[in-house]
Amino acid sequence: MSAYQSEFAAIMVVLVIGFLPNEVWRVLGVLFGRGIDEEGAWMQWVKAVATALLAAVVARLILIPNGALVALPLWLRLSAVGAGVGGFIALRRSVLAGVLLGEAVLAGGAWWLGVA
Amino acid sequence: MHSSSNSPPTESGRPLLWFLQGMHASISAPGLVLMATFVGFGGLMHDIGFPIVAGVLSTILIWALPAQVILIGGLAAGASLPALAIAVCLSGVRLFPMVVSLMPLMRGRRSNIVVELICAHFVAVTLWVEGFRILPGVAREGRPAFTIGIGTGLIGISCAGTLLGFYLTSALPGPLAVALLLVTPISFTILLVRNAKAAVDWLAIGLGAALSPLVANSPGGLDLFWSGVGGGTLAFFAMRLWKRRRA
Numbered sequence: 519m520s521a522y523q524s525e526f527a528a529i530m531v532v533l534v535i536g537f538l539p540n541e542v543w544r545v546l547g548v549l550f551g552r553g554i555d556e557e558g559a560w561m562q563w564v565k566a567v568a569t570a571l572l573a574a575v576v577a578r579l580i581l582i583p584n585g586a587l588v589a590l591p592l593w594l595r596l597s598a599v600g601a602g603v604g605g606f607i608a609l610r611r612s613v614l615a616g617v618l619l620g621e622a623v624l625a626g627g628a629w630w631l632g633v634a
Numbered sequence: 635m636h637s638s639s640n641s642p643p644t645e646s647g648r649p650l651l652w653f654l655q656g657m658h659a660s661i662s663a664p665g666l667v668l669m670a671t672f673v674g675f676g677g678l679m680h681d682i683g684f685p686i687v688a689g690v691l692s693t694i695l696i697w698a699l700p701a702q703v704i705l706i707g708g709l710a711a712g713a714s715l716p717a718l719a720i721a722v723c724l725s726g727v728r729l730f731p732m733v734v735s736l737m738p739l740m741r742g743r744r745s746n747i748v749v750e751l752i753c754a755h756f757v758a759v760t761l762w763v764e765g766f767r768i769l770p771g772v773a774r775e776g777r778p779a780f781t782i783g784i785g786t787g788l789i790g791i792s793c794a795g796t797l798l799g800f801y802l803t804s805a806l807p808g809p810l811a812v813a814l815l816l817v818t819p820i821s822f823t824i825l826l827v828r829n830a831k832a833a834v835d836w837l838a839i840g841l842g843a844a845l846s847p848l849v850a851n852s853p854g855g856l857d858l859f860w861s862g863v864g865g866g867t868l869a870f871f872a873m874r875l876w877k878r879r880r881a
Contacts, residue, residue: 528688535715536705537695539723544754547733548747559874564727566834566873567866570842571725572700573826574861575707577843579819582850584710585681587815595816602820603827613824614667620820621813628809
């Protein structure tokens with residue numbers, strides 16, 4: 519937990535661990551973008567890994583949170599996310615509507631339980 | 635929705651006007667969703683104690699919320715820095731095909747490597763989707779300045795959201811402050827569902843999510859490696875095998 523506590527260390531982390539490994543793909547896209555097969559096996563593997571990575575991070579935030587979310591029971595966290603996805607599908611696939619519905623369920627549940 | 639397409643300055647050499655029109659186009663429904671997700675990100679940052687200047691810098695420089703969430707969430711979970719750099723790098727690969735496919739629309743009349751690199755920095759999901767929608771209606775010579783304008787506008791909106799979320803968490807009443815922390819997981823789950831088209835996508839989502847709690851606190855801070863790289867690779871090979879069986 520201490521790697522990012524000082525502002526300077528956090529800025530270095532953002533630059534070296536965040537900016538550089540991410541930006542390299544944009545630069546490569548400009549330099550070597552022409553004639554890449556987007557449907558090739560290599561690209562498909564990369565897409566699958568990127569998707570799984572994101573899902574893993576999100577699942578971790580929901581299932582094993584480490585901040586104020588701990589105060590909420592797991593079922594409420596899961597219902598809020600479920601309501602968000604349900605709202606997205608039901609309400610003309612609007613991301614904003616889904617987020618708002620999920621948030622309403624969460625805030626309502628937290629208020630009702632009297633936690634946080 | 636935007637006035638940008640029907641008021642083209644005829645002479646070249648008016649990049650400022652194109653830039654401003656691009657900024658104007660960033661004030662839109664996708665811009666609003668972006669703001670909401672960055673409010674959530676700001677709240678998350680506050681919750682784990684990540685400093686605000688570095689956080690806003692991450693929005694400007696990384697400019698890819700998945701990478702930012704992987705970075706901040708990983709730090710909070712105690713991941714090792716090299717493992718995090720690899721995770722961020724892998725999550726950024728999707729930017730490559732985005733830049734490649736959007737570049738012909740952003741480039742303008744003459745190709746200029748510096749301008750192209752600047753335009754490419756703004757490419758993330760929102761600009762990619764909005765670019766395909768708006769840029770064809772923008773006169774060719776104005777496209778680089780317009781792209782930089784809309785990108786700057788979107789990053790500005792997102793920085794405002796990051797700041798707002800960070801300082802809002804401590805000012806909001808309990809239930810709302812907690813709700814703020816779940817904006818990121820909810821919106822990302824929705825985006826995963828929205829972007830999942832093929833069976834391999836669903837399998838990757840399922841395996842990544844299912845492996846994540848199982849490998850939590852792996853030695854060496856390698857949680858993300860096992861769940862992300864492991865889950866994605868498993869999904870990839872499972873689908874290849876399944877397709878081969880059927881063929």
